[in-house]
Amino acid sequence: MLKATTAFAALALSLTAVPASAETFTITGTKGTKITAQAVADFSEPWAMTFLPDGTMLVTEKTGELFHVTPDGKKFEVMGVPKVAYGGQGGFGDIVLHPDFATNQMIYISYAGGRGASSGAEVDMAKLELNTKGGGKLSDIKRVWQQTPKVTGRGHYSHRIAFGPKGSPHEGKMFISSGDRQKLTPAQDMRSALGKLIRLNLDGSVPDDNPWADGSQGELAKTFWSIGHRNMLGLTFAPDGTLWSHEMGPRHGDELNLIERGSNYGWPEVSNGDHYSGRSIPDHDTRPEFNAPEAWWSRSIAPSGLIIYSGDTLPGWKGDALIGGLRGQALVHVDINGTSASEAERFEWGERIREVEQGPQGNVWVLEDNGRLVKLMPAG
Numbered sequence: 001m002l003k004a005t006t007a008f009a010a011l012a013l014s015l016t017a018v019p020a021s022a023e024t025f026t027i028t029g030t031k032g033t034k035i036t037a038q039a040v041a042d043f044s045e046p047w048a049m050t051f052l053p054d055g056t057m058l059v060t061e062k063t064g065e066l067f068h069v070t071p072d073g074k075k076f077e078v079m080g081v082p083k084v085a086y087g088g089q090g091g092f093g094d095i096v097l098h099p100d101f102a103t104n105q106m107i108y109i110s111y112a113g114g115r116g117a118s119s120g121a122e123v124d125m126a127k128l129e130l131n132t133k134g135g136g137k138l139s140d141i142k143r144v145w146q147q148t149p150k151v152t153g154r155g156h157y158s159h160r161i162a163f164g165p166k167g168s169p170h171e172g173k174m175f176i177s178s179g180d181r182q183k184l185t186p187a188q189d190m191r192s193a194l195g196k197l198i199r200l201n202l203d204g205s206v207p208d209d210n211p212w213a214d215g216s217q218g219e220l221a222k223t224f225w226s227i228g229h230r231n232m233l234g235l236t237f238a239p240d241g242t243l244w245s246h247e248m249g250p251r252h253g254d255e256l257n258l259i260e261r262g263s264n265y266g267w268p269e270v271s272n273g274d275h276y277s278g279r280s281i282p283d284h285d286t287r288p289e290f291n292a293p294e295a296w297w298s299r300s301i302a303p304s305g306l307i308i309y310s311g312d313t314l315p316g317w318k319g320d321a322l323i324g325g326l327r328g329q330a331l332v333h334v335d336i337n338g339t340s341a342s343e344a345e346r347f348e349w350g351e352r353i354r355e356v357e358q359g360p361q362g363n364v365w366v367l368e369d370n371g372r373l374v375k376l377m378p379a380g
Helices: none
Strands: 025-028 036-041 046-051 057-061 065-069 075-079 094-096 106-113 120-130 136-146 160-164 173-178 194-203 224-227 234-237 245-247 252-258 293-297 301-309 321-325 330-337 339-349 351-360 362-368 372-378
Touching: 025 339, 046 094, 046 362, 046 372, 057 094, 065 094, 065 234, 094 160, 106 136, 106 160, 120 160, 120 173, 160 234, 160 245, 234 301, 245 301, 293 339, 301 362, 321 351, 330 351
Parallel strands: 075 136, 301 351
Antiparallel strands: 025 036, 036 372, 046 057, 057 065, 065 075, 094 106, 106 120, 120 136, 160 173, 173 194, 194 224, 234 245, 245 252, 252 293, 301 321, 321 330, 330 339, 351 362, 362 372
């Protein structure tokens, strides 16, 4: 099913200015909603985080460090992270708990790997062994996927990970975003995993119900769930089992997409942005055979990090998307109504937002690109 496109004009922001060093501060959104923010810890180039069942969290740093962090900001290093290819956009990426983490203590990590001039995204599963004094190590590391082919350059790895919810048709399935590595045309090439959304079983094997599992498009295409993507830095399931992703456009044209089986999202044939050189790209509405975004931004927010909020702590956000903005320097609240989406409000405090997660008590936690871990709560 192809969808109508929702365009967003640039918003004039009138928000509370906050010193970067403030520990607790108030943020006022574009519609007047106030939230309280508390700076909890500092990191060096943080990229992703995930919460453990006890309310503590794991935080990755792009250079290859992993930390076990308490809710009040105490940090303990976890050793045993594989060597990463650090540089540009490359390095340590996502971290997600195995769906049965409570019984098997397994996690999944993504990172840029490779030797020499060529690199690519890789995903490993490992056992998390924490000690009673904080920190710990990774053991029993096993490769479950790697981006094929490895290519030159240090951009657009994507490597976000999401698991199908229990009780959904995707239970026991793992989705991995595989960026186009700034090579453009491989996103439409069924012989390349670049610019694709990958769907695997938890052990890395290929599900027999994937769109091209019959081998008609080759062995590599058996792993594809959708194609025609650019750089997907947000990937998450909604409570109703639908899968959402956002991706950075070239020069503007950032997208929020409802992901559908076997669909082609058009990159680089169409985009609501243009090439950085200024060369025009046909808009989505010129090529109806491609799946158009549910929402897009005509002034780039550079989206990174994505959740569908499911808590009750922050009223009015339940069931909606929260997106971190790098260039937009904001947390963007997007109203989701079935298969339609539109920006509801934007919260800016002058920092690039790298990652967004929901905490166990329903608060929202963000990682700023400058290194701060910040907890967002209801005002007052």
